[in-house]
Amino acid sequence: MSQLASAPLESLPAESLVGLCDTLASQARIAATELASVRSDAKNRWLIAAADALVAATESLLAANAVDVASATANGLSAASIDRLTFTPGRIQKAAEGLRQIASLPDPVGRIRDGQVRPNGLQVQKIGVPLGVILFIYESRPNVTLDAAGLCVKSGNAVILRGGSEAFHSNTALHRLLAGLLPQFGLPEHAVQLVPTQDRAAVGHLLRMGDRIDLAIPRGGESLIRRVAAEATMPVLKHYDGICHVYVDAAADLEMAERIIINAKCQRPGVCNAAETVLIHRDIAATFLPRLGTALTGQGVEIRGCEKTRQFIPNATIVTEKDFSTEHLALILSMSVVSDLTEAIRHIRRFGSKHTDAIITRDLPTAQRFVQEVDSAAVVVNASTRFNDGFELGLGAEIGISTDKFHARGPCGLEELTSYKYVITGMGQIRE
Amino acid sequence: MSQLASAPLESLPAESLVGLCDTLASQARIAATELASVRSDAKNRWLIAAADALVAATESLLAANAVDVASATANGLSAASIDRLTFTPGRIQKAAEGLRQIASLPDPVGRIRDGQVRPNGLQVQKIGVPLGVILFIYESRPNVTLDAAGLCVKSGNAVILRGGSEAFHSNTALHRLLAGLLPQFGLPEHAVQLVPTQDRAAVGHLLRMGDRIDLAIPRGGESLIRRVAAEATMPVLKHYDGICHVYVDAAADLEMAERIIINAKCQRPGVCNAAETVLIHRDIAATFLPRLGTALTGQGVEIRGCEKTRQFIPNATIVTEKDFSTEHLALILSMSVVSDLTEAIRHIRRFGSKHTDAIITRDLPTAQRFVQEVDSAAVVVNASTRFNDGFELGLGAEIGISTDKFHARGPCGLEELTSYKYVITGMGQIRE
Structure with missing residues (x-):
């Protein structure tokens, strides 16, 4: 069915594609204005109804998903990509659970973030308001469609979804289900829209509509994100890559360090907060590296290390500057022995991506300096x-x-x- | 003296100008990294010392300022512009007071904005950190130089100041004073830099240095701000204009409404939060407009009104859509009679600039709807x-x-x- 709906759109001439994007943006703008005033319970009821409907529609969702999986297999996508793309009854159940969880979270719209009474009696409040219209551009996993739609609507934002072409039929089915339920809860029907064509030019058109789209969020490979950041006429919420470090200090608990490195590298190597590089203080290189090398190799990790690393881990290949700058997203780990905390911080500043960097140490001043001087979105101590x-x-x-x-x-x-927004309430005050 | 210093820079060839901007940006980047770790008391002591030095240097500051005022007079600047540009001992005293006040404010760097302990025992804190390097581009009033430098340094940011050419000598003298005091308090000398040339191309070069400058803040006329927003490769903090409305509801206290309108329009007509348009509910037009017209005319305000307004204020000229879209920044007021709150909100959405909009009413549901539906940075009730x-x-x-x-x-x-940044502190936790 979704193929029937999408087929004619694939052959849209350029003007029609611009017109289509224009319509999406304008409809979203109007929906956003309405959605900003919708009460929390309407949004929550929609989320719960969507969760129920998802589970009830398992069979038809699996059928739509099977079309995508078949194309992906025919197109020779990797086994990992196909796995991420594939629906199972269990995964649908889990996605439904995610929507129910969003329903249970506090509504940020209308929340009083801060407030005070000024000396002249003016009441000043900072009140949470939605951003407006969000363009969400993402790749592969179709459950992201549900998370994004749920989070955007709950936060009062209209969303235009643009999923990867490999998940087009799955996303179309999910969108139809989500959007179809909006009106019965008094929510604007265009609060959740999906770009109904796989034409890549649509993204470029939408990114130029900064007059009606307030924020673009790209999620996927670095090239996608760089393209969005370069072309967007609206603000972009993003990270390019996650080159995350674990620094093992001389004063580290080595058993803890090993456990954390194995977890940071191996628990899910394909995500942005997985570790890409381990830095080791030279004073513990001789004691720690052999056991760490054995543990990592036992988990199937390919180790690339500096000269000193290779003295203690003979099966490590030589690491390059390119390795230090690469988010491998695989069971490959770069390692370097450093002479002190200063050198570790310098390495992180030079090669890191300001995403997540950890230190393992028992020494408080060392931990404090690491936290102070490493300028990343998250700085982690002993975890x-x-x-x-x-x-x-x-x-x-x-x-x-x-x-x-x-x-x-x-x-x-x-x-x-x-x-x-600031809401300022007075009793006739004027400025002296 | 500042003329001697700036004269050769005026004739810089294009490559030297790029090189100069490059140096400013790189020096600021290094300064920002150092400044992020500086303790609050060093920053506060610098602010207080700068305030003292300002007052002590009154005579030489007046001399530098006199050069600017003389050029401004020769170039035929308006009396209002020359007044804004002119230093007096009293104004220097007031600017020094401003720096002392910034010293007394709490330091946002390192402030724990939020914190919790997760169920697995992880301590999660959100800690305030500086943005980094700020490019501040502004026009006329030299006391803005002091405010900007004080606020940026106190918040841990290095700043590159680019003032208006009409205030070049005044700004050069102020910058020399501020920057000269930095090292004795352990602050990096390039924490406060002034673009040492009046060449307009410098702004274009700096706006392309998004790799080292984290934020651009333009303050001045709309054309300056539009240029910065169009050319900047970094985020821009801005407002284009302030087309602020006062809506007088049928249920308004008319004495209060008159007082507020006179204050909003006349107390300082040249600033962004002054009112540009007054909307009047039709039910009170006959009672309120004649007295409001008299009061405004008495303050020298030129009234431009719709047909209905002119029935009750005969000296009003006819208002145009262009008036409704213009920030006059002068004693000119646009007025329109509206049939209800819905029409008032529609007018504000169409012509407003989402800056500041006020309602005067005694009716609570009306106030609530206005606060909910007007999407401006500040929404004001009865003030x-x-x-x-x-x-x-x-x-x-x-x-x-x-x-x-x-x-x-x-x-x-x-x-x-x-x-x-998030600071996550654990005792060896790994993700299950």
């Missing part, structure tokens, strides 16, 4: 880099992680999808 | 629009007012010049 995540940090859910300092940094959840 | 100001809202001081929703909105003080 895994994998904790830089919206759920783990208590935000409930996240739409992405930002490494920018402007607006929001780190995981971005409901609160980060809002702005605020 | 003057002039209160949308950093000092009046309790921020202490402001570097500008933002009408964007991304990052900060409304007046921007110390807190708005910072971002945050």
